[in-house]
Amino acid sequence: MHQLTIIGLGASDFEQLQIGVYRKLQQAKKIYVRTIDHPVLNELATEGVEFESFDHVYEKHDDFRPVYEEIVATLLSYVEKEDIMYAVPGHPLVAELTVQLLIEAEKEGKVKLNIEGGQSFLDPIFGALRIDPIDGFQLVDGTTFSAHEVNMKQHLLIAQVYDTFSASEVKLTLMEKYSEDYPVTIVTAAGSKDEKLRTVPLYELDRAAEIDNLTTVYVPPVTNRDEALREWSTFREIISTLRGPNGCPWDQQQTHESLKRYMLEEVHEFLQTIDEQDDEHLIEELGDVLLQVFLHAQIGEDEGFFNLEDILEAISTKMIRRHPHVFSDATVDSVEEVNANWEKIKSKENVNGEISEPLLKGEYRATSSLQTSYNYQRRAAKVGFEWPSADGVWEKFSEEWKEFRAEVTNGTNETRLDEFGDVLFTLVNIARVYKISAEDAMLHANRKFASRFGYVEAQVMAGKKDFKAYTFEELDAFWNEAKLQGGNKI
DSSP states (O other), X not given: XXXXXXXXXXXXXXXXXXXXXXXXXXXXXXXXXXXXXXXXXXXXXXXXXXXXEOHHHHTTOSSHHHHHXXXXXXXXXXXXXXXXXXXXXXXTTSSOHHHHHHHHHHHTTSOEEEEEOOOOSHHHHHHHHTOOGGGOEEEEETTTOOGGGOOTXXXXXXXXXXXXXXXXXXXXXXXXXXXXXXXXXXXESTTSTTOEEEEEEGGGGGGOSOOSTTEEEEEOOOOSGGGGTTSHHHHHHHHHHHHSTTSOHHHHHOOTTTTHHHHHHHHHHHHHXXXXXXXXXXXXXXXXXXXXXXXXXXXHHHTTSOOHHHHHXXXXXXXXXXXXXXXXXXXXXXXXXXXXXHHHHHHHTTGGGSOOSOTTTTOOOTTOHHHHHHHHHHHHHHTTOSOSSHHHHHHHHHHHHHHHHHHHHHXXXXXXXXXXXXXXXXXXXXXXXXXXXXXHHHHHHHHHHHHHHHHHHHHHHHTTSOGGGSOHHHHHHHHHHHHHHHTTOO
């Protein structure tokens, strides 16, 4: 098997080229280069070194990935016949996808590689910016990175920013986390005689004239907490501070138990914003729900039982395990099949794949009797404990209603409570059969009552200013006015 030698041309001009690399390049009969657009190659050409570039491949594709794949495929075909040398900018193992693809080919036994030096662009970048990487830094590809990957509290270096279009894409991605006027530095030809540094506000990044294939964009760490409010770690620090020694007395005293009612309230308020279709309000209420999650996570960490990472691992593991049609090789053709698989996987999560616990365990919700009723009936229905048709549910409701009416006439408080509970339970079952959320229906009814009664109260205050001054019929007339004015909305 012939050998493919990969060599780095360094990060800047000919003066910075390592002597060992220079000698190998001089001795090579022919060199293949990813791109001819590198200052070292101009000097080598004047000394008679021959090389062939793959620049023409870039013109054939709209994306970089197929460009690099074609370059690798071509190199693999060449090395079948003879030993060859392939030269890339910088260091072969730093931000060079063609080399990574060749390494994959080597693992598959398709080629034998010899990878040699070349200064990476990182050393001169650190020197030009006067930063110490031990403080923590990220190096990302400007053509593929996501704002979700960025840690705002570390030095951020963005490579592959080579023209106005790529700079514009980088700018838009960064604006998902950073303010539009956040300072960024454009570093061009670091370490060479043509080195240039220009700091501009983020919104001007794609307007800079110094952007070319030797450009790296540097984003300094955020040091002001208020500038890092889009960073998850900032929110975690805020919660930790609130619960800490110098934090808020109220937050310090909270427990999982004391926060139960707040979680319920926040979820209900969030559900209301969905009905209102108000995105700004939705953001606010989702934040309140998230606050509850982080508070519980911090309490768990403070008590030494669990932390936020435990929660993330548990839910991530569950989602991957219960979605084999997404994360593995399972196949499903419908939502019904997804639901069936979900239940099957849940049952296998018990010891030896058997249901070793009561079916209703885990379905109780202390914060909502309606939700508990729904959960119980849904679980029972999944194992066949279900009326064959909706008629059976209606007959059961009529039966329970008659029994309640009988207890109203002849029973005690205890028997009335018992029979009325049966009525409510049957109503929840009716809601489930017709795919109505009893919880949502109750929330809607409460909002509707509050809105209509608010109108009644307004009329009273605008008139005699005392409810006792009105008859029930007069108050009911106000109520009917509210119904007419509100239509279906209240």
